[in-house]
Amino acid sequence: MMQQIRDSLNGPVIVGVLLLIIGIPFAFSGIEGYFQSNANPPIAKVGDSKITADQLNRAYEQRYRRLQQLLGENFRADQINSQRMRESVLQEMVQTSLLQQQAKSSGYRAGDAALRDYLTAVPAFQENGKFSTQRYKELLAQNSYTTDSFEAQQRDTLMVEQLRDVVLGSAVVTPDDAKLALRLSKQERNFQYLQFEPAKYLADVTVTPEQIAARYEERKASLQAPERIKLAFVELAQSKLAKAAAPSADILKTLYEAEKATRFSTPETRKASHILINFGADKEAARKKADDLYAQLKGGANFAELAKTASDDPGSKNKGGDLGIIKRGDGLLPPKFESALYGLSKAGDTSEPVETEFGFHIIKLTELSDARTQAFEEADVQKALTDLYINKELQLQIQEKSKQLEQLAFESDASLEPVAKELGLTIETTDWFTRAGGAGIAANPAVIEAAFSQAVLTDGVNSKPISVDADRLVVVRKAEYEAPRQRQLAEVEATLRDELRNEQARAKAVADAKAALEALKSGKTIEEVAASLNLTAQSPGPSTRSRSGLGLALLDAVFKLPRPAATTSSYGEASIEGGATAVIELKTVVDGSLKPGTEPAGELASIREARAGAEFNAYHEALKKLIKVELKELPAQEPVAP
Structure with a gap:
């Protein structure tokens, strides 16, 4: 129950778990918000919303920490382009703001039932595979969230997901599209290739001191030792x-009285279903339809089945009209609806049609939870109070x-x-x-x-x-x-020598590859060319675009070659992984196809997913024109010399 979740928020847990697992946008936690700069200028404006420098900094630090946690000992700070990452984070914040504003203006909302279903399914809030209220409240308390602010944020997320689902669901793919994609994606190409490794030419390369000195002068400006610092802290x-000692019973009792109404009391909640009849063009006809449905229910008709066939609420009709938990005064539903629901006396009761601005509702009370206050003597109350006291003392x-x-x-x-x-x-x-x-x-x-x-x-x-x-x-x-200082030639001589040797070796490998390619085009077989160069022609056999073990660059080059003619091969060369050069002979091409009597279900799904992604990207670009976005240029990060 959402109310039970809301009413029991306290306690510490492992720091950062919530941020890492469910990735709260723009969140910050604990004491990191203790010191804030007074200068907090807006760096972006999205419609009526502003994104401030502090918000970007917190989002950037969250992303940075998440990378540290995910990569662990493999994390390398020197591999992070901070300026590029800040720009990426800002773009994501802009996109989120755009989608939230569009979703709200389009009428999307996330009710209690949807929020409850989402939260209870989050692994971070579970113990032994089941939702834990204690776990939930501990995580929120640890990350300095109130239940209202956290749940409001998650409602925004769910609201955006509704909009996203609508856009993604609009992608249409025909069987002919799938067959064409199958022809290309499952296509097999049979080829051979010669691989020219620069390392094999290193023995034939000589680099003189004069060449090294010339290269040093060419690159002198970039051969800087960057400034560096050691910090004391x-x-x-x-x-x-040190944690405080366990408090006395009198202190716990005083704390209990102060917290009883909010932390240890659960107000009455009601779970409801409804059947909605929109007014449409004829309000009286809608009223008559609602009255007829109410009569059917009085005659014994099944409420859930009737909701599935007759309700005009797309969000609940397929669930038999289920709206989840409705709390008095939460503002999720019109006052007349809430008044009628709380006017029902027991589970199973059904209201007469109730008119609101949305239409006529027939409301069924499906579950009633009485208000309850946990007693001071209960073991979990004692533990919660002790933890709360100790945590407050630590704070x-x-x-x-x-x-x-x-x-x-x-x-x-x-x-x-x-x-x-x-x-x-x-x-x-x-x-x-x-x-x-x-x-x-x-x-x-x-x-x-x-x-x-x-x-x-x-x-x-x-x-x-x-x-x-x-x-x-x-x-x-x-x-x-x-x-920063200029590195002397002696410090970088070995590096420059290796650089020049590798360049010359690669140039020799490329020259031999080009000669081999010309020999193939003139009519020699790949075996003859290989023998003349003391190489071995490699024959991977029929290969698809997704074949593993060959390298993406080689496969990309193979599948860019034109189809060979009936009696001749196609030839090409490519720079491949590791700095090598490959000379390729493409022999045959066999298009992918379906077995007789089968349907391209997998291909349809794959193409629909790709097309849906493209349509969503286009939708997002269109939003930028619909909702004005103003970005200020981020201050450039000072470059670090190599």
Whole structure:
């Protein structure tokens, strides 16, 4: 029940699980929102909605952290193009805003039943395969969400999904489309090829000191050692704070009385079904139809079956009119509807037709849950109260120490010693890292930004407290710094020598490949050409576009060659994986086809999916013209020299 979910929100869990598993858009959690910049300019305007710099920064950090969690030890900060990722995140935020505004203006809504079905199916909210109210409330509390804000956000998501489903469902594919696609997708091509590996030519390559020196002068500007920095830092972590002792019964009782009405009380809820008759062009005819249906129900007709055949509500008719849980005063349904529902006395009762702005409703009360307040003595109430008390004490501690951390870092900005001594923290040091980031806290974009800021880098003062995780704050300062410098020839000589040798070896391989191709075109067999070059012609046999083990570049080149004539082959060359060059002889082409009497069901589904995706992309582009989008140019990230 949604009400039961809403009424029991508290408790801590593993930080970040909710963000990682269900990916809340633009979310931020824990104490990372403690320090906020006063400068929060809008960087995009989508219709009447604005996207601010803070929203983008939080969304970017969420994406960055999610990559860290997903990749684990394989994560490499230096492989992240932060500017490109920020632009990608902003585009996704714009697209989400466009779809939300269009969905709302088009009348899409997500009711309690749809929201309940969605939330109960989220693995993050389950224990032993079943929805757990406790798990749900812990995750929301840990991520600083109220039930209202979280559920409103999920309603927006479900609303957009309805719009997306309508657009995707509009794609139409005919059997002839599928047959044509099958002909191409299942096509088999029989070919042979010669592979020219640059590595085999390295022994014949000589690079002189003069060539290396010339290359150094050519690339001198790019052969810079990037600036790098080491940071000293102190860390304040909520997880390392001492937990308060279990409170006395009197304290728990006081806390219970304060929380009883909201946390431990479940108001009356009702589950309902309805049959809706739209007014149409003739309101009186609609009224008569509703009266006739009500008479049929009084005569013993099955409500669910009648809803499936007669209701005008597309969202509920196929479910027998089921609307899910309706809470008094939640505003999801018209007041007259709600009044009629709560006027029914017991499960199974059916109302007479009720007129609202949507039409005439016949309402059935299918389930009634009485209001209930959990007793103070119940074991789960005692546990919830104890956890709540301990969590509140931790929150008070972290708030107080966070304020101290900020104040001390500012007042003693020339050193971390007073900060560490006052708060009982240890001063730690990072390894060297560049603007591309490094290990540990140096992988955090906010830390990288602070490290190379004027305050830390130039002025040499402590940073403001920075959130590096949902329960951790750090203050950093410069420990050591190396400015960008020109690498000397001796430092890069080996690299440049290898670069020149590889280039020359590849040039020799390409030259031999071109000569081999001309020999094939002049009439020599691939076996003869292979023998003259001490190579072996490779014959993979009939291959489709999706064959594994051959490499995408080779297959792409094979399937771009023209069909061979009846008595001659087609020839071509291609740069393939690993820097090699392939010379290809295409011998035969056999189009894909269906077995007699079969239908292209799989192909239909595959083509429909691709076409639906293209149509949705086109729809999204059309929305940009319908709903005005204004983007400000993002400040460029400073490049890191190779």
